[in-house]
Amino acid sequence: MDKNKILDSNKKYLQTHTETFDFLSNQLCSQGRDVTNILKKLSQFQVAIPSWALGAGGTRFGRFGFQGEPSNLEEKIDDVGILHSLTQTAGAISLHIPWDVPTDYDTVKERAKSQNIVFDAVNSNTFQDQKTAKESYKYGSLGNMTKAVREQAIQHNKEVIDIGNKLGSKSLTVWLADGASFPGQSNFQTVLQHTETSLKSIYEHLPQDWKMFIEYKPYEPNFYSTVIQDWGTSFMLANACGEKAYTLVDLGHHLPNTNIEQIVSTLMMKGKLGGFHFNDSKYGDDDLTVGSIKPYTLFLIFNALVYGMENNPQNPYPAWMIDASHNIKDPLEDLMQSLEAIQEAYAKALLVDQKGLLKAQQENDVVRCQEMLQNAYRTDVRPLLRQARLNSGGAIQPIATYRSLKIRKELIKKRGANSVASGL
Numbered sequence: 001m002d003k004n005k006i007l008d009s010n011k012k013y014l015q016t017h018t019e020t021f022d023f024l025s026n027q028l029c030s031q032g033r034d035v036t037n038i039l040k041k042l043s044q045f046q047v048a049i050p051s052w053a054l055g056a057g058g059t060r061f062g063r064f065g066f067q068g069e070p071s072n073l074e075e076k077i078d079d080v081g082i083l084h085s086l087t088q089t090a091g092a093i094s095l096h097i098p099w100d101v102p103t104d105y106d107t108v109k110e111r112a113k114s115q116n117i118v119f120d121a122v123n124s125n126t127f128q129d130q131k132t133a134k135e136s137y138k139y140g141s142l143g144n145m146t147k148a149v150r151e152q153a154i155q156h157n158k159e160v161i162d163i164g165n166k167l168g169s170k171s172l173t174v175w176l177a178d179g180a181s182f183p184g185q186s187n188f189q190t191v192l193q194h195t196e197t198s199l200k201s202i203y204e205h206l207p208q209d210w211k212m213f214i215e216y217k218p219y220e221p222n223f224y225s226t227v228i229q230d231w232g233t234s235f236m237l238a239n240a241c242g243e244k245a246y247t248l249v250d251l252g253h254h255l256p257n258t259n260i261e262q263i264v265s266t267l268m269m270k271g272k273l274g275g276f277h278f279n280d281s282k283y284g285d286d287d288l289t290v291g292s293i294k295p296y297t298l299f300l301i302f303n304a305l306v307y308g309m310e311n312n313p314q315n316p317y318p319a320w321m322i323d324a325s326h327n328i329k330d331p332l333e334d335l336m337q338s339l340e341a342i343q344e345a346y347a348k349a350l351l352v353d354q355k356g357l358l359k360a361q362q363e364n365d366v367v368r369c370q371e372m373l374q375n376a377y378r379t380d381v382r383p384l385l386r387q388a389r390l391n392s393g394g395a396i397q398p399i400a401t402y403r404s405l406k407i408r409k410e411l412i413k414k415r416g417a418n419s420v421a422s423g424l
Contacts, residue, residue: 001085003393009401010390017396021383022221028351035384038350047278047342048092048120048321049335051100054079055421057287057325066331068411069421074111074273076421079411081115086401087339089397092120094321095167097160098130105166120171121213121275121319122164123388126153127221140178141192142198143227150198157202159355165207171319172206173248173275174199175215179222179229188225195227196240202239213248213274213319214238218255220285231263246274246316250323251275251301252285260297261304268308268315276305277323278342287325287366289334291341298341299377303348310354330408336398340385347381 025035054076056066070076076093083090093112102108112119126141133152140147141153161172179194180186205213215236217226228234231247240247247267255259267273280288280298291298308315320342326334353372360368386396395401402408 001082003085005405006085006395006401007406010396011317013386013396013400017383018187019387021387024380033351038347038384039388039391041350042343042347042384043088043392045338045343045346046320047087047089048094048319049090050094050096050123050321050323051076051079051081052421053322053324053326053335055326056331057322057327059327064327065418065420066326067417067419068408068415069331069419070412071415071419071421073102073108075415076100077108077112077115077117079332080117081238081404082351082407083335083339084116086395086398088392089335089339089343090335091116092118092321094120094123094125094173095164095169096125099157101163102167109167119164119167119169120321121173122160122167122169122171123173123175124157124160126156127175137177140176140186140191140227142174142176143178143186143195145186145190145194150194154198154201158205161202161205161207161210165210170209171178171211171213171275172202173213173215175217176226176228177221178379179219179226180224181222182224183401185224189203191227192233196237199237199241199245203245206244210244211274211316211319212238212241212245214241214245215248215250215253215277217250217253217285218417231267235267235270235272238274246272248275248277248319249273250277250285251290251298252279252281252287252323256283261301264301264304265308268304268312271312271314271316273308273315275319275321277321278338279322279324287323289324289329289341290322290338291345292337295341295345296377298345299348300373302345303352303373306346306349306352307320307354311319315400332408333399333402336402340382340398343385343388344381347384348376351376351379351381 028035055069070079080090080093085354129136135149135152140241143151206212214234216228216230218229219226234247238247278290280290280293282293322338357372390396
């Protein structure tokens with residue numbers, strides 16, 4: 001991205017932005033809010049972009065491609081570079097192995113560094129059979145009844161760690177499709193014990209300064225049972241593995257109306273919230289644009305996260321990542337909308353007077369508690385986000401700038417109309 005083009009685009013929006021930002025800034029300052037500190041926190045808040053989200057996704061019914069998709073790892077890094085240049089909040093990429101195995105590590109690292117991109121968590125894949133694999137994951141991987149299958153899955157995760165270590169990554173994310181589609185298909189205790197033993201073997205391979213994130217999901221692709229079906233099972237397995245193992249929360253991996261903010265609070269209190277995958281959903285794990293369905297829930301989750309980051313030093317700073325499937329939108333535009341929604345929820349949570357809220361809670365003033373949360377939520381914080389981007393050299397209006405510069409058209413011209421993102 002040419003920074004001068006972003007600066008030129010900003011000129012069209014600068015006057016209006018300055019007026020709205022000054023108004024909000026004065027308003028917040030009169031309420032005792034430290035606007036400078038909020039802007040600093042917003043600028044520092046970076047969200048990793050998963051390599052698989054840069055192309056068009058799909059469903060089990062089909063996939064509709066999007067022109068100009070990145071067909072290799074280098075092009076995926078370039079797309080994250082575009083996002084980061086425009087938003088200044090996407091400074092990391094999360095790779096999925098074996099979809100994104102580098103052919104030249106030095107070249108890949110240099111390409112990422114040139115665009116201020118670091119490598120976030122690496123993700124293993126034991127939910128698909130690979131062409132060269134001897135064993136099948138049809139009936140599970142780390143929890144499979146067959147030892148040879150478990151060993152293959154363990155070895156794959158160790159190889160993923162080695163790949164990530166060469167790139168400078170510091171964490172491994174493990175998500176399992178293991179489970180059963182019919183009653184009696186598997187013994188719950190046996191597959192859970194196999195999974196724990198397998199995870200411990202992977203954990204022993206972690207470098208000293210690494211973390212292991214264990215995801216959970218209540219259903220899909222198996223619909224009767226899932227081995228790691230909830231945060232409690234993930235938490236139990238993380239404790240069994242050791243202090244470098246943590247639970248990872250994915251917003252889409254919960255049954256309807258689950259109180260995710262309570263889960264977040266409990267895990268942070270126990271020092272075991274390792275990472276967060278952002279998306280949104282209506283019925284299940286739809287992987288929709290962040291904040292497109294339940295923005296108030298997202299705000300409440302961030303309120304719990306902000307409280308935890310300030311009051312739970314025993315919990316490491318969480319790893320943030322978007323995990324969504326862009327089925328009908330331009331993936332880059334969809335990701336920009338998600339980044340905006342995440343920053344917006346974070347900014348609103350930063351406006352909550354946590355000390356005042358605690359006092360109202362201690363006095364059992366339920367009305368006051370609700371008013372404090374909703375006053376923060378109803379504040380239009382978008383001028384803060386624009387100013388944070390402006391301070392960092394980003395675009396005041398990222399999507400409008402992306403469209404005015406015809407970036408997708410340029411990508412199509414360079415990559416072709418029929419390019420397909422690897423792994424999809």
